[in-house]
Amino acid sequence: MIAVFKREFQTLFTGPIAYFVWALMFFFAGLFFYSYNILGGQTALTGVFDILYTISLMLVVPILTMRAFSEERRNRTDQALLTAPVSLTGIVMGKYLAMLLVFALGMAITLVLTVVIAMFGATPAWASIFGNYLGLLLLGGNLIAAGMFFSTLTESQFISALLTFAFSFILLMFDSFASLFSNATWLVTAIEFLSVNTRYQAFASGTISYGNVMYFLSMQALFLFLSVRVLDSRKWQ
Amino acid sequence: MIEVKNLTKNYGSHVAVDDISFSIAEGEIIGFLGPNGAGKSTTMNMLTGYLSATAGDIVIDGHDILNEPNEAKASIGYLPELPPLYMDMTVREYLNFMYDLKKCKLPRAAHIAEICRIVKIEGVFERLIKNLSKGYRQRIGIAQALIGNPPVLILDEPTVGLDPMQIIEIRTLIKTLGKHHTVILSSHILPEVEAVCDRLIIINRGHIVANATPKQLSEQYAGGHHLTVRVAGAEDAVVELVKKIPGVKKLSVLGTKEPGSIDLLIEQEDDADIRAELFSRLAARHWPILSLKSSERTLEEIFTSLINQPIVNGNGGDRA
Numbered sequence: 208m209i210a211v212f213k214r215e216f217q218t219l220f221t222g223p224i225a226y227f228v229w230a231l232m233f234f235f236a237g238l239f240f241y242s243y244n245i246l247g248g249q250t251a252l253t254g255v256f257d258i259l260y261t262i263s264l265m266l267v268v269p270i271l272t273m274r275a276f277s278e279e280r281r282n283r284t285d286q287a288l289l290t291a292p293v294s295l296t297g298i299v300m301g302k303y304l305a306m307l308l309v310f311a312l313g314m315a316i317t318l319v320l321t322v323v324i325a326m327f328g329a330t331p332a333w334a335s336i337f338g339n340y341l342g343l344l345l346l347g348g349n350l351i352a353a354g355m356f357f358s359t360l361t362e363s364q365f366i367s368a369l370l371t372f373a374f375s376f377i378l379l380m381f382d383s384f385a386s387l388f389s390n391a392t393w394l395v396t397a398i399e400f401l402s403v404n405t406r407y408q409a410f411a412s413g414t415i416s417y418g419n420v421m422y423f424l425s426m427q428a429l430f431l432f433l434s435v436r437v438l439d440s441r442k443w444q
Numbered sequence: 445m446i447e448v449k450n451l452t453k454n455y456g457s458h459v460a461v462d463d464i465s466f467s468i469a470e471g472e473i474i475g476f477l478g479p480n481g482a483g484k485s486t487t488m489n490m491l492t493g494y495l496s497a498t499a500g501d502i503v504i505d506g507h508d509i510l511n512e513p514n515e516a517k518a519s520i521g522y523l524p525e526l527p528p529l530y531m532d533m534t535v536r537e538y539l540n541f542m543y544d545l546k547k548c549k550l551p552r553a554a555h556i557a558e559i560c561r562i563v564k565i566e567g568v569f570e571r572l573i574k575n576l577s578k579g580y581r582q583r584i585g586i587a588q589a590l591i592g593n594p595p596v597l598i599l600d601e602p603t604v605g606l607d608p609m610q611i612i613e614i615r616t617l618i619k620t621l622g623k624h625h626t627v628i629l630s631s632h633i634l635p636e637v638e639a640v641c642d643r644l645i646i647i648n649r650g651h652i653v654a655n656a657t658p659k660q661l662s663e664q665y666a667g668g669h670h671l672t673v674r675v676a677g678a679e680d681a682v683v684e685l686v687k688k689i690p691g692v693k694k695l696s697v698l699g700t701k702e703p704g705s706i707d708l709l710i711e712q713e714d715d716a717d718i719r720a721e722l723f724s725r726l727a728a729r730h731w732p733i734l735s736l737k738s739s740e741r742t743l744e745e746i747f748t749s750l751i752n753q754p755i756v757n758g759n760g761g762d763r764a
Contacts, residue, residue: 210544213528214533217537218530218532221532221533222532251469265545282523282530282531283526284522284528284529285521285528286489286494286528287542287545288528288545289493289494289526290492290493290494290520290522290524291545291546292517292518293545294512294514379456442493444455444495
């Protein structure tokens with residue numbers, strides 16, 4: 208697992224992907240920090256976290272995960288991985304953790320912004336910042352697991368990114384489905400239960416509930432498990 | 445070292461490998477031979493655990509590939525048809541990665557340096573793999589297979605796409621490796637396996653059509669040996685005379701290729717050698733032999749006839 212993790216992490220930096228992803232995160236975080244906090248004079252980093260939430264879903268994760276297994280399969284390097292004495296779980300976890308680390312390091316830009324706020328004598332809203340940080344990390348992990356799963360399905364990086372994008376898009380739009388089914392209360396309840404946004408907003412407001420953490424963790428576990436299953440099933444085709 | 449029993453692989457309704465069984469002893473170099481699409485790569489992919497068999501058992505060095513995949517995989521060094529190289533890495537990074545991936549316990553620097561020396565890639569150690577030629581990539585592929593010093597090496601078409609000099613080098617390398625490893629190599633080129641292998645397994649359309657040493661193969665399938673003879677004399681009279689020599693199985697006239705002479709193709713009985721008798725009888729009539737050639741069927745011809753013969757009832761039994 209460690210070998211796969213190290214290689215994956217290194218590859219993200221020998222190619223443009225990690226830099227591109229970071230550039231996206233830094234640019235949008237900086238832009239919103241400038242307009243809300245510097246120009247608007249706010250001390251809360253809500254604007255910054257909101258935009259990070261959106262671009263993580265729509266851009267960052269699809270780009271980060273699109274090559275995970277698609278590229279290996281296209282270049283037949285998966286033969287080296289799958290014939291090595293390593294478990295599939297080890298391979299999947301190694302890749303997942305490498306991408307999660309790149310994502311987490313990109314998020315760390317917000318720490319710089321927090322320090323800037325503190326330097327001007329304002330007290331940052333620590334509970335909200337911590338909640339946002341944890342929420343974003345869980346959400347990112349969730350999406351990375353899903354994106355990686357989609358990359359096991361195809362040799363094409365483009366299709367892999369597109370599937371992840373479509374998945375993210377549905378998550379983002381999920382809440383608005385509830386209003387479509389307002390006369391079927393059980394469906395509304397189900398949608399509210401599954402909604403990523405509702406749960407994320409709880410983190411953003413600084414509330415960390417056991418149920419919400421479990422929701423994100425179990426969804427990650429589900430996609431990691433599915434990735435392993437897809438890789439395993441390929442042997443049996 | 446390797447035991448394969450009733451191995452079958454179906455891709456949907458297509459049967460790629462049909463109920464094959466063989467075993468390979470320690471230290472043997474086995475040539476896996478067959479035309480493209482015969483099932484060689486599929487079999488190798490199953491041996492290495494990349495694909496799972498539809499039915500049958502594979503035991504590598506005492507470990508069943510299904511029940512103890514990690515132990516079985518650890519005893520195999522595998523060079524797939526396309527070397528699994530990461531183009532964005534240098535040779536050093538790649539071999540170190542494979543060292544970690546295989547959880548190798550041997551002293552790292554010394555082990556990798558030794559492998560590089562064996563496959564002669566020390567000169568490109570710090571270069572990016574994507575900038576290297578096909579010959580070097582193939583060697584790096586062999587190098588990664590050697591990491592961890594596995595007892596079994598499985599090489600899928602190791603010389604494909606190389607130039608003649610490189611082919612000779614890789615062959616010599618495989619021969620050297622065969623001293624300390626059990627090697628299976630596949631090829632669709634006969635002289636290649638003939639030169640390095642102790643035993644050939646010829647596979648065609650998913651069936652094993654032959655499993656023997658090159659020598660046994662020539663003896664078993666060479667058939668009656670042939671003589672081509674050119675005699676200066678009248679056709680009818682010569683044919684009449686030669687027919688009567690004991691040991692002649694079949695005689696055909698090839699026609700006149702030199703004025704005043706006739707060419708004959710003589711097929712001899714299995715243990716017969718009629719050359720001396722032929723000479724003295726013709727000499728008695730003053731019909732000189734202008735040329736005499738004995739031709740045996742080469743392995744190439746045996747191979748061609750083996751893979752062209754219809755599979756009547758292969759070792760798979762009656763499979764609809």
